[in-house]
Amino acid sequence: DAAGRLHCVERPAAIAGDTATSEAAVLHALDTYEAERARSVDVVLLVQCTSPFVSREDIDGVARAVAHEGADTAVTVAPFHGFVWRDGAAVEEGTYGVNHDKSVRPRRQDRPQDFLETGAAYAMDAAGFRTHRHRFFGHTALVPTDPARVLEIDDPHDLARARALAPLLDPAPLPSLADVDAVVLDFDGTQTDDRVMVDSDGRETVAVHRGDGLGIAALRKAGVPLLILSTEQNPVVAARARKLRVPVLHGIDRKDEALKQWCDEQDIAPDRVLYVGNDVNDLGCFALAGWPVAVGSAHDSVRAAARAVTTTPGGYGAIREIAAWLLGPTLTTTPSVPTVPTK
Numbered sequence: 304d305a306a307g308r309l310h311c312v313e314r315p316a317a318i319a320g321d322t323a324t325s326e327a328a329v330l331h332a333l334d335t336y337e338a339e340r341a342r343s344v345d346v347v348l349l350v351q352c353t354s355p356f357v358s359r360e361d362i363d364g365v366a367r368a369v370a371h372e373g374a375d376t377a378v379t380v381a382p383f384h385g386f387v388w389r390d391g392a393a394v395e396e397g398t399y400g401v402n403h404d405k406s407v408r409p410r411r412q413d414r415p416q417d418f419l420e421t422g423a424a425y426a427m428d429a430a431g432f433r434t435h436r437h438r439f440f441g442h443t444a445l446v447p448t449d450p451a452r453v454l455e456i457d458d459p460h461d462l463a464r465a466r467a468l469a470p471l472l473d474p475a476p477l478p479s480l481a482d483v484d485a486v487v488l489d490f491d492g493t494q495t496d497d498r499v500m501v502d503s504d505g506r507e508t509v510a511v512h513r514g515d516g517l518g519i520a521a522l523r524k525a526g527v528p529l530l531i532l533s534t535e536q537n538p539v540v541a542a543r544a545r546k547l548r549v550p551v552l553h554g555i556d557r558k559d560e561a562l563k564q565w566c567d568e569q570d571i572a573p574d575r576v577l578y579v580g581n582d583v584n585d586l587g588c589f590a591l592a593g594w595p596v597a598v599g600s601a602h603d604s605v606r607a608a609a610r611a612v613t614t615t616p617g618g619y620g621a622i623r624e625i626a627a628w629l630l631g632p633t634l635t636t637t638p639s640v641p642t643v644p645t646k
Contacts, residue, residue, distance in 0.1 A: 310336055325349060326436060333429065344429040346370050349438060354423035355465045356452035356472050365426035368444035375441025377426040380418035381450040384411045418445055422455045466607065477611055477628045478594050484575035486522055486629075487562060487588070488622065490533040490540050490553070492581035493598050496618030509539055512619055518626030519547050521634035530565060532558055534584055559587030579625060581605060581617050596625060 312335045318327040329349055337344060346369050350362060361379045368377035387401040399405065402417060424446075425438050432438070452472055456462050491497055495509045502508070523529060529549045533540045536554030544551035555561045566573050574593030578585070581601040589595035589608045597609035600616035611628075615621040626634055 310340070312336065325351075326432075326438060329438075330433070330436065333433075347427045347429050347432055349425040349427070351422055351424070351455075353456045354421060354454065355456060355469070356454060357421075357423040358448070358452065361421075361424045361446065361448050364446035364448075365424045365444070368446060369426040369428055372444065373442070374426075374444035375428050375431050376439050377444040377446055378439070379421045379424045379448045380445045381421055381448055381453045383417045383419035383450075384414070385417075418447070419453065421448055421453045423448070423453075470612075475611055478577060480525070480527070480629045482575075483527070483577045483594060483629060485528040485530070485566075485569065485571045485577070486625070487530045487532055487565075487576055487578045487592070488519075488549075489558075489578075489580040489582075489585055490531055490543070491535055492600070493579050493617045494531075494543070494622060496600070496616065497581065507537065507539060510618065511543060512623070514620040514623035516547060518620075518623035518634065519549060521630055522626050523548065525630055527629070528569060528571065532561060532565075532588070534558065557587070558584060559591050562588050562591055577625070577629075579622065 312332045314328055314331065317323075318331060329347060333344055333347060336342075346366060348362065348366055350357060357379070365377035365379060368374040386403050388398055389401050390398050392398070403409070403414065427438055428441070431440050434440075454461065454465055454468065456465055488494060491499075491509070494511055494515055498509070500508045500510075519529065531540065531544050531547075531549050531551040531553070532555060533551070533553040534555055540553045541551055552561050552565065562576070562578070563573065566576060572593075573591045576592040577594035577596060578588045578592035579596045579598065580586075580588060581598050583602060583604060585595075585605060586608055589605070594611070595609050597606045597612045598615070598617035598621040599613045600618075601609070601612070606612050613621040613624045615624045
């Protein structure tokens with residue numbers, strides 16, 4: 304099983320600091336694994352967690368190059384056509400081209416093909432790695448990867464780019480009806496667009512989406528337990544719940560505690576709950592529910608904590624979209640395995 308295949312090695316403090324090399328950590332892990340398992344290793348893989356879009360094909364490619372195709376080492380690369388410059392003013396004469404002669408400007412298509420090391424995946428012959436104590440030695444195989452997936456996270460700006468690209472590069476699986484035993488909905492910002500209209504007498508009104516009502520009715524017809532859970536103590540919330548024929552808990556300070564109590568009363572495991580929210584007061588419920596879902600207009604921190612994010616903003620049919628995940632686009636059948644962007 305997975306537990307038997309996964310072997311975690313604690314890195315000693317001496318090689319856990321900012322100046323420690325990846326090679327030192329890999330050598331320590333290799334020594335520890337062989338000593339504890341009494342097994343020798345033929346090929347070592349180094350997969351960097353700072354490359355979020357590394358693919359299974361990338362890892363298979365570098366492993367195959369060393370294990371079966373005669374390479375001593377292998378690295379993932381991407382085709383690169385840029386002109387690289389270096390400012391050598393501090394130690395040399397001015398600026399100069401690194402991979403080109405600035406006095407002869409060739410067309411990009413006339414230059415030799417360069418490759419950029421992606422920093423994602425490496426493979427090394429274990430014996431050679433022990434001897435050279437470096438990830439490159441002997442014959443190095445270049446394993447091309449998709450340039451669109453090349454991103455190394457070194458600072459918060461890189462992380463922000465990764466989050467923006469993730470929905471395009473790695474669509475997340477969505478829940479099916481088989482994954483969910485109950486659906487719990489926030490109200491403001493989830494079933495509304497988070498705005499409130501106040502008349503001259505102080506009465507509050509909100510706008511809701513008929514598509515959401517259709518989706519909720521379909522879920523109720525399918526026998527899915529439903530609950531509206533809201534921090535606001537507002538007649539509007541209660542009125543909408545009555546209209547939808549859905550139980551409601553509102554005026555709740557600790558939504559996570561209310562959700563846990565409701566799950567206990569309904570004999571529903573929290574990890575089988577799909578919870579839909581939009582703002583930071585939903586994060587407690589996100590931590591409790593097995594399927595935390597953010598609407599498309601949710602706060603960034605909520606989107607980041609969600610397991611899935613709707614393409615539709617709150618108040619504009621996001622609940623109808625979620626109902627379609629579970630019941631299919633016609634709200635009558637269960638879809639196979641849909642996918643949607645997340646985070």
